[in-house]
Amino acid sequence: MRKRPGLASMLAVYRRELLSYLTTPTAYVFVAVFLFAIGLFTFNIGGFFEARRADLTAFFAFHPWIFMVFLPAIAMRLWAEESRSGALELLLTLPAPTWALVAGKYLAAWTIAAAALALTAPLWITVNILGSPDNAAIFTAYLASLLMAGAYIAIGSAMSALTQAQIVAFVLAVLISFLLTALGLPLVLDFFSGAIGGGAAETIARFSLLHHFDAAQRGVVEFRSVFYFVSLIALCLGFTVLAVDARRGG
Amino acid sequence: MLLQVEGLRKTFGRRVAVDGIGFSLDVGEIVGFLGPNGAGKTTTMRMIAGYLEPDEGAAKIFNINVTQDRRRAQERLGYLPEGAPLYGEMTPWSFLRFIAEARGMSREAARHAVRRAAQDARLGDSITRPIDTLSKGYRRRVGFAAALLHDPMLLILDEPTDGLDPNQRQAVRDLIRKLGEERGLLISTHMLEEVEAVCTRAIVIDRGRIVADRTPQALIEEHGTLERAFAALTRGEERV
Numbered sequence: 001m002r003k004r005p006g007l008a009s010m011l012a013v014y015r016r017e018l019l020s021y022l023t024t025p026t027a028y029v030f031v032a033v034f035l036f037a038i039g040l041f042t043f044n045i046g047g048f049f050e051a052r053r054a055d056l057t058a059f060f061a062f063h064p065w066i067f068m069v070f071l072p073a074i075a076m077r078l079w080a081e082e083s084r085s086g087a088l089e090l091l092l093t094l095p096a097p098t099w100a101l102v103a104g105k106y107l108a109a110w111t112i113a114a115a116a117l118a119l120t121a122p123l124w125i126t127v128n129i130l131g132s133p134d135n136a137a138i139f140t141a142y143l144a145s146l147l148m149a150g151a152y153i154a155i156g157s158a159m160s161a162l163t164q165a166q167i168v169a170f171v172l173a174v175l176i177s178f179l180l181t182a183l184g185l186p187l188v189l190d191f192f193s194g195a196i197g198g199g200a201a202e203t204i205a206r207f208s209l210l211h212h213f214d215a216a217q218r219g220v221v222e223f224r225s226v227f228y229f230v231s232l233i234a235l236c237l238g239f240t241v242l243a244v245d246a247r248r249g250g
Numbered sequence: 251m252l253l254q255v256e257g258l259r260k261t262f263g264r265r266v267a268v269d270g271i272g273f274s275l276d277v278g279e280i281v282g283f284l285g286p287n288g289a290g291k292t293t294t295m296r297m298i299a300g301y302l303e304p305d306e307g308a309a310k311i312f313n314i315n316v317t318q319d320r321r322r323a324q325e326r327l328g329y330l331p332e333g334a335p336l337y338g339e340m341t342p343w344s345f346l347r348f349i350a351e352a353r354g355m356s357r358e359a360a361r362h363a364v365r366r367a368a369q370d371a372r373l374g375d376s377i378t379r380p381i382d383t384l385s386k387g388y389r390r391r392v393g394f395a396a397a398l399l400h401d402p403m404l405l406i407l408d409e410p411t412d413g414l415d416p417n418q419r420q421a422v423r424d425l426i427r428k429l430g431e432e433r434g435l436l437i438s439t440h441m442l443e444e445v446e447a448v449c450t451r452a453i454v455i456d457r458g459r460i461v462a463d464r465t466p467q468a469l470i471e472e473h474g475t476l477e478r479a480f481a482a483l484t485r486g487e488e489r490v
Contacts, residue, residue, distance in 0.1 A: 005321070005354065012351035016337070023339050086335035090396075093299045093331070094352050095324035248303045 009096035013104025017078075021112050027074065031116045034070045038062065038120060054131025059123055060141050060217035064181045064210050067113075067152045072173035074112055075156025076166040078105045079244065084164045092248065102240045106157050113149040117142065137219025144216030147229045148209060152177055154236035161243035177209075180232075184208030252276055252404045252434040253298065257307035260293050267293040269458035270307070277403065280430040282449035282466070283438040286484050290458040291438040292332050295408050298436075299329040311404055325353070328402035332409055332438075334393030338382035342373055342392045345381060349396045363399045370429075371395035372421065387418030394425065405435045411444060423448050442476040452476075456484035 021027040038059070042048050046058030082088040091101050124142075127133045155176050160169040182188055184205050193201035205211045209232075212225035253275040260268040268290040275281050283291050296302040298309040300320045309316045309323075316323040337345055346367060350360035368377055371394040376384055381392060390410065397405060410426065411419045419441070427448050429435060439445065445452050446466050454462040454469075461483045462469065466476060473479035 008354045009352045012348055015351075016340075016348045019344070020337065020339060086331065086333060087337060089296070089301050089331040090335055090349075091352075092301050093324060093327075093329050094349070095321040095354070096352055097321065248301065 006097045006100040009094065010100040010104040010107075013091075013096075013101050014107050017105050017108030018111055021074075021108060026077075027112055030070060030073050031112070031119065034066060034116050035119055037066050037070070041066065042123070054127045054133040056123065056127060056133070056138050056141065057217070059120070060145060060213075063145050063217070064148065064213055067149055068177040068181055069174055070116075071109075071113060071149055071152035072156040072159070072170050072177060075109050075153045075173065076160055076170040078109060078157050079161040079240070080163050080166045080169045083247070084166075088247065092244075098241050098245050099237075102157070102237055102244060106153065106237060106240070109153045109157065110150050113153060114146055117146055117149065134219060140219045140221055141217045144213060144221070144225070147226065148213050148216075151209060151229050151232045151236070154233040154240075155180070158236040158239045158243065161240045180207065181209045184210030184212075184214070251310075252312065253436070254310040254313070255294075255298065255307070256310070258294060258297055258304050258309060259306040260290075260297060260302065260304055266458050268297070268304075271455065271458070271460055272307070273453055273460065273463055275404070275434045275436060277432065277434050278430065279451055280426060280435045280437065280449050282445035282452045283436055283455070284440075284442070284445060284452055284480065285438075285455040289455045289484065291455060292408055294455070295329075295406050295436070295438060296331075298406055299327060299331075300324050301331075325400070326402055326404060328397035328400070328405040330393045330397045330405075330407040330410055333412075334390050336381050336389060336392055336396075339380060341378050341380055342368070342384075342395070343377045345392065346395055346399060350399050353400055355400070363401075364395075366401075367395040367398040370398055371425065387414045387421075390414060390418070390422065394422070398429075403433050405429060405433060407435065407437045409438055409440070411439065411441060419444070442480060446470075446476055454480065454483050 041062040042059045046061060048058040051058060079088075082091060124138060128135070156169070156173040159172040159176065160166070162172070163169050189201045189205055192204055206228075212228045215222050216225055251274050255274065256272050258268050258271045259266075271290070271294055283295070285291050293302065297304045298311070298316060300316045300323060303317055311323040311326050314323040314326070340348070343364065346364040347360055350363045351357070355363060371391045373388075373391055373395055376388060381389060384392070394410070397407070407426070411422050414422065423444060426435060426437065430448070430450075437449070449466055452462070452464065452466050452469060453460055462479070469476060469479040473482055
C-alpha cells in the first residue's frame with residue numbers, strides 16, 4: 001500500500017510545516033529581526049568598513065551569537081505548539097514512523113534558516129563591488145554557517161519536544177546553545193586551563209560550536225568540524241524522537 | 251473481527267484510568283461507548299488508535315496488535331480525536347491533502363481521496379476557507395473527512411457530536427448510520443438519545459471497567475430508560 005514508508009510522510013510534514021511558517025507572521029518577524037541584528041553587528045560592532053578589507057570576517061564572526069537566539073525562536077514552536085493545540089494526537093495516530101515527523105518538521109525550520117541566510121547575499125555582492133574577495137572562502141563559510149544553523153535548530157527541536165510552552169522551549173534552547181557556544185570563548189578556556197589544565201581545556205573546546213565554526217569562517221573545511229555538527233544534529237534529533245515517542249507512554 | 255480489545259489497562263501515576271477493558275467489534279456494528287467523564291473512554295480510544303501505549307493488554311485491528319505493529323494497524327483505522335484538533339491556519343482542502351499525503355498516498359491518489367471524503371462528510375463549498383473561520387460543526391466534519399480519507403473499515407470517533415447544535419448533530423448521526431452499514435464504528439458520547447438512535451450496541455464503562463455490554467433495547471427493557479440504566483450502572487466522579 002505504501003511504496004516508501006516514512007519518506008512520503010516526511011515530505012508531507014515538511015510541506016505543511018513550511019507552509020505554516022509562511023502563512024503566519026512570526027517567522028517573517030524573526031527573519032526581519034535577524035537581518036537587522038546581523039547588519040547592526042557587522043557594520044557597527046564588527047567594523048565592516050573600518051577594516052577596509054574585502055571579506056566577510058566581520059559578518060560571519062557574529063553568526064553563532066545571533067543564531068543562538070534567533071534559531072531557538074524559529075524552532076520553539078515545532079513540537080510545543082502541537083502538544084498545546086492537541087494536533088500532536090493527529091500526527092501520532094498517522095501510520096508514520098516518528099523519525100519522519102521529526103525530520104519533516106526539522107527540515108522545514110532549517111529551510112527558514114537557509115532562507116534567512118540567503119537574504120544576506122547583498123552583503124556578499126557588496127564586498128565583490130568594493131574589492132575582490134576570496135569567493136570560494138566566503139561560499140565555504142556560508143555552508144559552515146548553514147550547517148551550524150542546523151545544529152542550533154536541532155537543539156531547539158529537542159527542547160520543543162519536552163514542553164507544551166513555546167517560551168520554555170525557547171529559554172531552554174538558548175541556554176543550551178549558549179553553553180555549547182561559550183565553551184569555545186578564550187575567557188572560558190582560560191578559566192578551564194587554570195582550573196584543570198590546558199589539555200583538558202582543549203578537550204572541552206572541542207565540544208564548542210564556536211571552536212568548530214572558527215576555522216570554517218576563514219574558509220577552511222575540517223572533516224572533524226563537519227563530523228561534529230552532523231553528530232550534534234543527529235544526537236538532538238534522536239533525542240527529539242525519543243521525547244516525542246515518550247508521549248505515547250502517557 | 252475488525253477490532254479486538256483484550257484486558258487493556260492504563261495508569262497515570264497512581265490513578266488507574268483504564269482497568270482491564272475487553273470487547274470486540276465486527277462489521278455492521280455501531281458501538282456506543284458510554285460512561286461519565288473520567289471513566290476512561292478517551293484513554294481507551296487513544297490506546298486503540300496507537301496514541302497511548304497500554305500498560306497491559308492489547309488492542310488488535312484486523313488481528314494486528316497496535317502496540318507491536320503500530321503503523322500497520324493505524325493504516326486500517328480511521329480516528330477522530332476528542333475535540334477534533336486541526337491546523338487552523340490551513341484550509342480544509344490543504345489540511346486533508348496533508349493528512350492523505352502523510353498517510354503515504356501519491357498526489358493523485360490523495361486528490362481523489364480528498365474529493366471523496368469531502369463529499370462523504372458533506373464539506374460543501376467552504377473547503378477553501380481557513381479552518382479557523384469555520385463553524386464548530388463544520389470543523390468537526392473536517393475531522394470526520396480526515397478519518398475517512400483512506401476508506402478504513404474501522405472508525406473510532408471520540409465524541410463526534412459534542413458541542414454541535416441539533417441540526418448538526420442530526421447530520422452527523424445520519425452520516426454515522428450510513429457509514430455503519432458496511433463498516434464497524436466505535437463512538438463515545440454523552441448523548442443517550444444518540445445511542446438509542448444510531449447504536450446497535452452499548453458498552454457502558456465506569457471507573458475504567460466495563461459495567462454493561464448489550465443492545466440499547468436490552469438496557470431499556472432492564473431499567474426502563476437509558477438514563478436510568480446509566481445512573482444505575484455508573485457512579486461517576488460526582489458520587490465517588
